[in-house]
Amino acid sequence: MAAAQKTSFRIAVIPGDGIGKEVMPEGLRVLEAAAERFSLTLEYQTIDWASCDYYEQTGSMMPADWREQLAGCDALYFGAVGWPAKVPDHVSLWGSLLKFRREFDQYINLRPVRLFEGVPCPLANRKPGDIDFLVVRENTEGEYTSLGGRMFEGTEREVVIQESVFSRIGTDRVLRYAFELAAGRARKHLTVATKSNGIAVSMPYWDERAEEMARHYPGVATDRQHIDILTARFVLQPTRFDVVVASNLFGDILSDLGPACAGTIGLAPSANLDPERRFPSLFEPVHGSAPDIYGKGIANPVAMIWSGALMLDFLGRDPALADGTPWLRAHDLILRAIEIVLADGPRTPDLGGDAKTEDVGRAIARLVRT
């Protein structure tokens, strides 16, 4: 008997903290415009936890039955987390975003970096096309672990140890994903971020697994670079990059640096993927909660909107869907609307304009709807 085909998706909407609460309505506005235009059925479930406000009220970031509450959701659309005045950053991050990534085995963090027409670039003599690459960040292990401890706390003999974890399964699966991605692109080039001259156990292992994986992809040109010179080349020679694969920490740093080189981190989207679709994937802007600008209504909503487009693209490729074409077209149209508004539309202050978050969201939604 043929498997039942899906016609709609259920999205958990998690605004979180700070400007997450301001950019989320714009993301939803654009998703609704796309849904209307392409007759997509999206159901939303708004979540008021996974935030520092919730922590203040309850002493934890999420309720004990968070999994049950999210049962039936196909994806999570996430704003931002963190409010250090209320909750230490490592508590809020580990209690929400990192928990989702690990518990839902979202082992790929895909972060596109692109210089758009009309966006002022801080790098000299760069034009659109010069910066257009994908960072693939390992998302469930590496340097982001809670393994370690403190001894002799508060004394002169204080010792702090923080462990990293590089499993063969975890390393191979992110490398495989990155090679597959590179193999499907025009340039077929993969940069492997490493630091095996300094980090003498885990990084030589990472390199070894990358070399082994490369044997299966003879059509992909591979380039191994130490993270220090790699960051310099993001600034000095961004045209070198097509797909970049990196450990959790290196990928986090590269995917903030990349968008900063392309004008503003306010544009950078991210997809936290379980490619096998055993669990819901999570889509969020790269930026955080930005307490310094929260409340002014000036946050750039493009990263949130573009993340929503990535979500439609991922959902549209679900084999359980009868016809994914309208979902993929909706992704393409949102991206086109973003391009048009960035080239010649309202701009938030991070791009030198004086537009409000809502002005940009409305302009993009209008283009998507018509």
Ligand code: GGG
């Ligand atoms: N938009 C998600 C967010 O709030 N990110 C803040 C952050 O600190 N992220 C760290 C990470 O992505 O690992």
